[in-house]
Amino acid sequence: MCPASVSATKAATFCPTQRETHTMPPILRLLQAGVAPVAGATQQTELAARESLAGHRKGIKSFLPFVGPAVIASVGYMDPGNFATNIQAGSATGYMLLWVVVLASLIAMLFQAMSAKLGIVTGRNLPELCGDEFSKPVVFGMWIASEVAAMATDVAEFLGGALGVSLLFHVSLISGMIVTGIVTFAILTLAKAGFRPLELVIGALVATIGLSYMCELVVAPLNWHAALLGSVVPQLHGRTAVTLAIGIIGATIMPHTLYLHSGLTQNRTPARNDNERRRLLRFSNREVLIALGLAAIVNMAMVMMSASVFARSGIADIGGAYHTLDLLLGAGAATVFLISLMASGMSSSVVGTMAGQMIMQGFVHFRVPVWLRRLVTIAPSFVIALHFNVINAMVISQVVLSFVLPLPMIALVVLSSRRSVMGGFTANKVTVYTAIAMTVLIVALNLVLIGQVVG
Template sequence: MFPLKLFQASAASISGATQQTELAVRDVLTGRRKGLLAFLPFVGPAVIASVGYMDPGNFATNIQAGSSCGYELLWVVVIANVVAMLFQAMSAKLGIVTGRNLAELCREQFPKPIVLAMWCGSEIAAMATDIAEFLGGALGISLLFHVSLLCGLIVTGIVTMIILLLDRGGFRPLELVIAALVAVIGLSYVCELFIAPPDWHATLIGSIVPRLHGSNAITLAVGIIGATIMPHTLFLHSGLTQNRTPARNDAERSRLLWFSNREVLIALGMAGFVNLAMVMMSAAVFPRSADGISDISVAYHSLIPLLGVGAATVFLISLMASGMSSSVVGTMAGQVIMQGFVDFRIPVWARRIMTMAPAFVIGLHFNVVNAMVISQVALSFFLPIPLVALVVLSSRRGVMGTFAAGKTTIVIATLATILIVALNLDLLKQVLS
């Protein structure tokens, strides 16, 4: 009886956290709660979305970028993060204004053959990134605790399933756990920058001066974009905001958008810092070579003699937190994509098993890190799907009403989409030649 009562008490506590957040949000919207703390109840959707920008695929791509090109590709990270802020804000706005997510609106607004094609491409992208995230978490556990990769895969699967089940108590418990894991990742890289200070002058130049020397740099630039701007998080963000706090009028919608945009700036700003720190640490620590270091396990073992066991351990802790949190987010995004495009939902445990199975096969029979890097490049080819959809839907007054995006926003978003497609075509040309 005691365990049952303890479980019921825990469930009630979890559900209560969501109810308290909902009441706090309403107090802010009605003007009964003001000040700096009034922002906290709105924090959650962008934090969850930001996990996709700090997943293990970023670790593999950024480490290779820093060890291969030094500080020269930091500008790609900066631009990719700014573009990510724009599109994540557009996705969140779509959910707040319409009460529907991006995939649902695509199903309603576009012809059926196009919707089916978008669904297939988006599912492939979501599964590809989930595989990379799952493998990254397992690799972190394997290296940190000196166990087999199979053991790491099993532990990652169990932990991510437990985290996903928190959603049964409402949105807040899951948001808090993900936020804690994000904090671990961020603090880990703050420590790494103190342990291995970068060349700040080279960092500044690399962040503002565009340079792409050689085909390897272009490949890595596309990989960085694919690892930074994630297709599945664009679908997920609108799903997280659509029902979190339903707006009762346009005044409340405007207020919700005000808080949402600021959360995007803060959450993705932190994600951008982590990505920059990854490249900076790699450039500062590892000897520069043509191919760079593309293997996370090699990077870990290289850090031990260079910076000591402490720095290497911090690196693995951040990788483990990244893999677990992003794997949870990947599963959530897959649910939103499937339900939105084809109006079909499967239990979360079934979705988790579907994405775990190929990860086990790849992890036990193929090079894990190569699979992670390839998945990030592949993601970039599917990225135009949600980008184009967001531009089209955000500009339609029939969808957004008075909240339709302005011409300046649409022009900037369109140019960003064209740039990404152009980089992808250039990469494809190199691969085929």
């Protein structure tokens, strides 16, 4: 379809037929669609997305061009913080907390879909909309809390990747941190070539994590009956179980990914009308379901492997997990574990930096160079590595995230309910009430944890 600004006479001259469009060079088809040309794989993906929206691609081919945002967001659901909390959960409580992983994953799917929808419908990201719609004191408070969450996130992500490098290559933790910092910065530079190269690299790292844990499940002696029971029957016995449950929720539903997802969709394939928005939302919801469904399986696999292998040995940390895997299941299982930990740490650290940039720009309209942002967020990790217990710091960081999490959740509920923001795409009552219930549940769990600490 030609742009509305083209007159009927000009349209007859310049607008090609459907057959002619298919024979156009890619760059001309992008210009015809009103899309600015970008480099390489990103250009091809944008072209394929436009063809899908126009109905020229069918089946899986119509879906693939839109795969990317939820895959990047899913990294936050498989970061080293998940490794730390899931290993402790399986070691301390066996299969009992698998239902928490399932519940957290379902909550994550709902809110990530809401975040993606916000970006697709409005063309703006969550921090930007918060800055416009809420009062200045509220915005400032949300920004400070989000920055604290970003640093807490990076503690687990950066230290986890560095720990994997340190154990696998038998170097010091500081050396591992330097290597991890260099690799993550190199991955971040891929964004200069457009969104697709970065998505492909992150996707490859996510696949590495997933395949690694599928391999672990093959060699670990699992109790499938206990695993099934733990997945569907809610249980919380003792203070440790409550703390670990909150840690799992904080590690699974990441505040920064709720902010980031809206930004990943806002300009990726801009919708030109409501019909295209509806098609984009359908593709987005499918991707969220698949990407976060796979992330849920990986998290469950972590808890199950830990319950199977570490409960008998009393191991409850990543370093001990590696040595115990080497002893009980062999060097192959231990190596695969470290490879997945490195992939997790490096990919999630990249995503954390991206989210931090978006949070700062959206809330306070301030931009800093990526390298400076990277240095600021990893600085606490070096302090912790030199003076504190790394594993305990990783678990505590996930509990901190759980306390910050209600802020973006509440913001998403409020903004998704406003017709002035969403127009005809305002969230329905079922979605709103479900989101409110999930937010209240997380706040209640946080209050329980506070009560335990005070008591």
